[in-house]
Amino acid sequence: MKGNIMVINPELSIVVCVLNEEESIDIFLDAVTPVLEQAVSSYEILFVNDGSTDRTFDILQQKAQDPSSSVRLVNLSRNFGKDVALTAGLDNVKGQAVIPMDVDLQDPPALITEMVEKWRQGANSVVAVRSDRSDDNFVKRRTANAFYRLIGRISKVDIPQNAGDFRLIDQKVLEVVKRMPEKARFMKGLFAFPGFKTEYVYFQRPQRVAGETKWNYWKLWNFALDGILGFSTAPLRIWSYLGAFVALSAFAYMGYTIFKTLVLGVDVPGYASMITLILFFSAINLIGIGILGEYIGRIFEEVKSRPLYVIEGIYDSNDKQAEKSD
Numbered sequence: 001m002k003g004n005i006m007v008i009n010p011e012l013s014i015v016v017c018v019l020n021e022e023e024s025i026d027i028f029l030d031a032v033t034p035v036l037e038q039a040v041s042s043y044e045i046l047f048v049n050d051g052s053t054d055r056t057f058d059i060l061q062q063k064a065q066d067p068s069s070s071v072r073l074v075n076l077s078r079n080f081g082k083d084v085a086l087t088a089g090l091d092n093v094k095g096q097a098v099i100p101m102d103v104d105l106q107d108p109p110a111l112i113t114e115m116v117e118k119w120r121q122g123a124n125s126v127v128a129v130r131s132d133r134s135d136d137n138f139v140k141r142r143t144a145n146a147f148y149r150l151i152g153r154i155s156k157v158d159i160p161q162n163a164g165d166f167r168l169i170d171q172k173v174l175e176v177v178k179r180m181p182e183k184a185r186f187m188k189g190l191f192a193f194p195g196f197k198t199e200y201v202y203f204q205r206p207q208r209v210a211g212e213t214k215w216n217y218w219k220l221w222n223f224a225l226d227g228i229l230g231f232s233t234a235p236l237r238i239w240s241y242l243g244a245f246v247a248l249s250a251f252a253y254m255g256y257t258i259f260k261t262l263v264l265g266v267d268v269p270g271y272a273s274m275i276t277l278i279l280f281f282s283a284i285n286l287i288g289i290g291i292l293g294e295y296i297g298r299i300f301e302e303v304k305s306r307p308l309y310v311i312e313g314i315y316d317s318n319d320k321q322a323e324k325s326d
Helices: 025-039 056-064 082-092 111-120 138-154 171-178 187-192 217-230 234-264 271-304
Strands: 012-018 043-049 071-076 097-101 125-130 163-170 198-203 310-315 322-325
Touching: 012 025, 012 082, 025 043, 025 056, 025 111, 043 056, 043 082, 056 071, 056 310, 071 082, 082 097, 082 171, 082 187, 097 111, 111 125, 111 163, 111 198, 163 171, 163 187, 171 187, 234 271
Parallel strands: 012 043, 012 097, 043 071, 125 198
Antiparallel strands: 071 310, 097 163, 125 163, 310 322
């Protein structure tokens, strides 16, 4: 049974999150379908439309309702962000194993066969790792390497370097991921958290086949913050150490000032040095408050217990539309 006939529990599910990708959909399906036909006995391709404003929804709805199609569609009510959209996809897959992919084909479909083979040999997770980042510009390459080194040192979870969401996970890993409902979704960390037997495949990432990337440096910065704050309390601990160091330094300086005054007489401190110290300690306080605010803000988001996403409808060839919210 291949993917052109909808089955209840396919061997493999491909999850693809899309936002204004009308140009890429057909190119993606033409590239990935022959690979899936050869790699597995049955499959589904689950698209998650994350609030697209172009023709993405119309194209996918038509494909999903085609009886000969392997496409299913989860249509979110608005844009919730890629990681939340991916979560919606993972919550609605039917396959025995799952591979999240990007529609721009920067995740090479040819790797699916190798991933499936390693899974069949007993791996619970098969992670695709970029073998080099030479195609990235200098700034992106340096900042990415710095981020992975930093989070590798401060996180208790072993998060693979130079690996994105492109990986295969089986039902055992998926069930653990689905039990982690936090609002700040750093999916690389959530995928790594369960552990289990993990294998790796390596690839060189090609250029996008169509469309434009939705990731700018500001989004990447926030993504890095979510990873660091979501998987480590090191910023709080570091600031505690810094506070202790500053306090000790202040006491030492106070002792020096008292000694100098008693021995050498009263010394009128300079205005410039006083203002410098005030500005320095004010900056230290503000940075510390900012770090606390980041953690408190995440606590605030968690305690509200709002749903991660809202689904407008689920479309496939079996049922034309089934409304659901989660």
